[in-house]
Amino acid sequence: MPNEQYKNRALTISTWCYRLLLHAYPSSFRHDFGERMIGVFRDSCRTALQQHNIQALIAFWLHTSFDILISSCLEQWSVVKEKIYAMTTSTNERQSQLHLRVARATTLFAFIASLAASLHLYLLEDASPLTQTAYAASPILRFSYDATYITTLAAAVAVCSIVGYALLQRTTQVAISISIISLLIAFGGFGGLLIRHPMNFLMLFSLFVALVIISFLLGQVVAKHAAQRIEKRRALMLGACVSVGSILLINIAALILHTILLNPVSHALYMQGQIAGTHWNSLLIAMVAAFLAMIICGGGLKYALRFPALQS
Amino acid sequence: MKNNTNDPEALLPLPPATFHILLALIGEERHGYGIMQETNSRSEGKINLGPGTLYRTLKRLLTDGLIEESAERPVAELDDERRHYYRLTPFGLQVARVEAQRLAALVRIAQAQQLLPRSGIVTPGGGA
Numbered sequence: 001m002p003n004e005q006y007k008n009r010a011l012t013i014s015t016w017c018y019r020l021l022l023h024a025y026p027s028s029f030r031h032d033f034g035e036r037m038i039g040v041f042r043d044s045c046r047t048a049l050q051q052h053n054i055q056a057l058i059a060f061w062l063h064t065s066f067d068i069l070i071s072s073c074l075e076q077w078s079v080v081k082e083k084i085y086a087m088t089t090s091t092n093e094r095q096s097q098l099h100l101r102v103a104r105a106t107t108l109f110a111f112i113a114s115l116a117a118s119l120h121l122y123l124l125e126d127a128s129p130l131t132q133t134a135y136a137a138s139p140i141l142r143f144s145y146d147a148t149y150i151t152t153l154a155a156a157v158a159v160c161s162i163v164g165y166a167l168l169q170r171t172t173q174v175a176i177s178i179s180i181i182s183l184l185i186a187f188g189g190f191g192g193l194l195i196r197h198p199m200n201f202l203m204l205f206s207l208f209v210a211l212v213i214i215s216f217l218l219g220q221v222v223a224k225h226a227a228q229r230i231e232k233r234r235a236l237m238l239g240a241c242v243s244v245g246s247i248l249l250i251n252i253a254a255l256i257l258h259t260i261l262l263n264p265v266s267h268a269l270y271m272q273g274q275i276a277g278t279h280w281n282s283l284l285i286a287m288v289a290a291f292l293a294m295i296i297c298g299g300g301l302k303y304a305l306r307f308p309a310l311q312s
Numbered sequence: 313m314k315n316n317t318n319d320p321e322a323l324l325p326l327p328p329a330t331f332h333i334l335l336a337l338i339g340e341e342r343h344g345y346g347i348m349q350e351t352n353s354r355s356e357g358k359i360n361l362g363p364g365t366l367y368r369t370l371k372r373l374l375t376d377g378l379i380e381e382s383a384e385r386p387v388a389e390l391d392d393e394r395r396h397y398y399r400l401t402p403f404g405l406q407v408a409r410v411e412a413q414r415l416a417a418l419v420r421i422a423q424a425q426q427l428l429p430r431s432g433i434v435t436p437g438g439g440a
Contacts, residue, residue: 025364029367029368029371032371033367033370033371035394036344036367036396037344037363037364037366037367038363039344039345039394039395040344040345040348040363040366040367041363043345044345044348044363063360063362064362064363066362067361067362067363067364067365068362068364070364070365071362071364071365071367071368072364074368075364075368
């Protein structure tokens with residue numbers, strides 16, 4: 001009987017010590033499994049004491065101490081790893097958000113600048129009785145004007161796709177919406193030509209559709225690449241920003257070409273009185289503004305496409 | 313983190329202690345101490361899990377969806393309400409099966425290299 005009391009006391013003290021040593025484990029692990037571990041320890045300790053003798057307790061404690069040392073270190077390490085992972089993921093999340101914001105802001109800024117410059121050009125030339133004469137004299141002038149107009153409309157469609165990816169979940173839904181918007185913009189923008197000049201309409205429409213499709217595909221390629229590093233929806237929006245940027249690049253090239261051809265110095269007779277006869281006329285200012293906005297957009301997209309490295 | 317891939321191959325190779333725990337749970341629900349005893353007995357004392365290692369492994373198996381806690385209790389006189397019972401999930405069984413196949417393939421290679429006799433029955437002394 002005294003031996004039994006001795007064993008019981010040894011069991012109680014061992015369990016108390018084990019409970020104390022459990023503090024080597026992370027608190028979450030201790031909270032979830034602490035009591036269960038104490039239960040298993042108590043059972044094992046009781047078996048060791050009953051089947052063998054008190055000397056067996058020393059061997060049992062050696063084994064248990066080694067187990068605590070190894071498993072607590074490993075568990076603490078996994079908690080540290082989880083924290084590092086969570087921290088890295090959250091940093092990457094913030095970075096990718098910032099990259100996308102920069103891309104959207106610079107793209108929108110460049111679009112607004114190009115739209116303003118193109119509208120200004122349209123309002124000046126469309127209202128001028130001399131426009132047709134000038135176009136008849138210079139096919140390049142006509143081409144650059146049409147290119148500016150068509151690319152502005154196509155850029156507007158691409159901007160809608162950024163909004164589409166922000167609002168809709170699926171690429172298919174966005175593609176359908178963009179197709180409908182493209183038709184509305186095309187017919188709203190130059191639908192009148194269908195009756196007056198059907199051939200011109202067909203040519204412009206083909207150019208417009210080609211621009212929209214090519215820019216959309218380019219955006220998809222960029223999005224596919226970006227999706228390996230950032231969340232899919234953000235990658236799609238980034239791809240749409242690149243679509244807008246690519247169209248605006250053509251737009252600004254056409255605008256520059258047109259403005260140079262219209263330069264009052266080389267076309268002194270054209271639009272006399274409507275465009276100021278100096279280098280500082282409104283068309284030049286609008287072109288330079290759109291060009292600078294395009295450079296900012298390019299810089300923004302370049303920054304946005306430098307993705308933060310993700311923790312694997 | 314729950315295992316989202318549902319690909320058993322992604323979890324291989326299993327550490328020996330983990331595989332022994334899965335084997336101990338095939339066809340029977342067990343509590344922590346029961347698992348410890350079973351693995352010890354199956355491995356002829358070679359796998360002697362301490363409570364820390366046992367519950368670290370059980371935590372990972374629960375997270376990966378290989379085992380789950382069982383709500384069923386044994387008959388009242390055999391039950392200890394402090395005990396938690398674990399059982400294998402279908403995915404856990406699948407993982408154990410794939411790991412067994414992997415080990416069997418290794419044995420076949422060892423047999424081909426004449427490290428093991430063709431019968432594959434190995435005695436503790438190393439003979440057939």
